[in-house]
Amino acid sequence: MGSYFFFFNIIISLALTFVNGDAGLIQKTCKSTKYYDLCVSSLKSDPTSVNSDTKSLAMIMVGVGMANATAISTFLSSQLLSTTNDTILKKVLKECSNKYAHAGDALQASVQDFHSELYDYAYMHIMAAADYPTACHNAFRRYPGLIYPQEIARREDGLKHICEVVLGIIDHLGF
Secondary structure, three states, X not given: OHHHHHHHHHHHHHHHHHXXXXXXXXXXXXXXXXXXXXXXXXXXXXXXXXXXXXXXXXXXXXXXXXXXXXXXXXXXXXXXXXXXXXXXHHHHHHHHHHHHHHHHHHHHHHHHHHHOOOHHXXXXXXXXXXXXXXXXXXXXXXXXXXXXXXXXXXXXXXXXXXXXXHHHHHHHHOO
């Protein structure tokens, strides 16, 4: 009977490992980032993290960033249709939408860098992606009458935080 419980415990432990991924590697990797909770929750929510190494975890976070940048670009494009006839606001929203699309492109470029293990180039592309939201913010500053919407500011911070997580993971990889 004792060996039955021992065998049962081993099976349960293995099952939990496959359900939760390599929690130890995820936690260790995320401790090297500025936004631990964001890192852990993002990685644990992706089923491919189960069998991932550190480089793959970074690439999962890049995917999170790409989805985020695309969603923001789409949101900003939808705002163009729903705003008033304010041509300056529409111009700035279009510029911002393009900036977030470029952020997504920079993140996409980093994927090839990861595959080639060119982590310095991946780092550079991630830094560029993190900087595009600032360009959007600056576009609003060029027009004193425009107020930078809180919703965009919140989304800006989100993308920047995701990029910071990826940069922290790259630092953990070393290059």
